[in-house]
Amino acid sequence: MGQPLRVGIVGLGAISGQYLSTFRRLDAVRLAAVADLDETRAASVAAEQGVRALTVDELTTDPEVDLVLNLTTPAAHAEIALQAISAGKAVYGEKPLAATLEEAQAVIKAGRAAGVRVGCAPDTVLGTGVQTARKAVDDGAIGEPVAATATMMTPGHELWHPNPGFYYQPGGGPLLDMGPYYVTTLVTLLGPVASVVGAASHTRATRVIGSGPRAGEAVPVDVDTHVTGVLRHESGALSTLVMSFDAVATRASSIEIHGRTGSLVVPDPNGFDGDVRWHELGGAWRTLPPGAGYRDAARGYGIADLAATPPGVPARANGDIAYHVLDIMTALLEAADTGTTVIVESTCVRPAPVPLSDAPTGSHPR
Known part of the structure; x- marks a missing residue:
């Protein structure tokens, strides 16, 4: 039987509260653990949520975590994602996918090599x-x-x-x-x-x-x-x-x-x-009038969409789109710096549309 996707959060800054609030009403995901460099903050959030407070190393390798939600600052996005992928975990990060295009490429390649899903905000x-x-x-x-x-x-x-x-x-x-x-x-x-x-x-x-x-x-x-x-x-x-x-x-x-x-x-x-x-x-x-999309959506719906997406089918908030968006933005900064037209080397498949519906439902096989 499939089960809710068990999520561990790394990074408990301001944005984490929005994800935590959303998770309470999503059947497709379940919070399993939290970690933060500030151990006091992690312990406090863990107590509020009724989950375990772990170190980052413990969380990214924990057998009770299926996906690592990476809410660290951009400079740490790639490091945490690669650490989680190397432990066989799916990853979903706040935007951007990484601080540099080279780091983002490493995350995408590692995810493909490991056969795990890579997702990224925004899911707005x-x-x-x-x-x-x-x-x-x-x-x-x-x-x-x-x-x-x-x-x-x-x-x-x-x-x-x-x-x-x-x-x-x-x-x-x-x-x-x-x-x-x-x-x-x-x-x-x-x-x-x-x-x-x-x-x-x-x-x-x-x-x-x-x-x-x-x-x-x-x-x-x-x-x-x-x-x-x-x-x-x-x-x-x-x-x-x-x-x-x-x-x-x-x-x-x-x-x-x-x-x-x-x-x-x-x-x-x-x-x-x-x-x-x-x-x-x-x-x-x-x-x-609203004619498509998830009703009453909030931060975290991209993770629920990933959990409900069948194996082999791209989730809508996937890493390839996030990589292409980062490629566009870094190309734009290069164009501004050089005063030239810059070719965007990557591309992506336009994500599947969302029919007008309530929260994504589905289960995670394990």
Whole structure:
């Protein structure tokens, strides 16, 4: 008989609370253990959840763990993933897949060699917001897709995050931190990307923490904090991307998709739901009812989807898509640095659409 997928979490920072909350209502997964470099934090979370607190080494090799959920900072993503894979565990990580393309490639290769699944956030694209927009595109509501825009303009995470330093180190920045939500959505809606051009700027050497016990402390900035570019999809559609930690606010839509006979406004890809607005040629704006996607989805649905996906069938939030998205983003940074068009070497298969449904159900054979 199949059983729920037993998940062990490594890294119990701010994002872990969202996963823990979601797991309580998912039949396809079960929390088995937690680990964190801060042993006190791990013990506290373990007591709250009624599971074991382990060291990282213990968790990644524990026979009661089927999948390691890697919620560490980007610099540690590859190290933890490779450690888990070497122990025969499936892995699912927060975005990006790794801090560098070379590290991400090592994770993908190791997973294939070991015959274990590699998954990666964001799974926001599995909710009713993006999936309803995808259904509209697939159903021909806008005709042949021609172009898209994706915009994220904020003043920076140091205003609200008590430990924001990693956002301004390699593996962070607005593109690698927030870009995965937007680029994964663009790939979901319009397919893989063939080439990019871009420009970027680095406006400040330090950022000042605005909240928490370190408020007032300056952290160094070692990444570009405003990145813009154009992605040429394999289909020929062009997506314009703007990711910034240097702005105050914007009234631009998070994502718009434009075709020959219509346009769509897609909700914030950092969320799972939201209204999809459609304007057909000669018509007027109207809101589409949810027509696809997991209802009431939240962080962790990508893991449940993986658990419910039959062996040999790619899960929707899979490592190949995450690798392609990272390849797109690193190519964009290279294009910005060199002032040239950069070919995106990888590709991916557009993930299967999600029919309008409740939480993924299924079991994990073991």
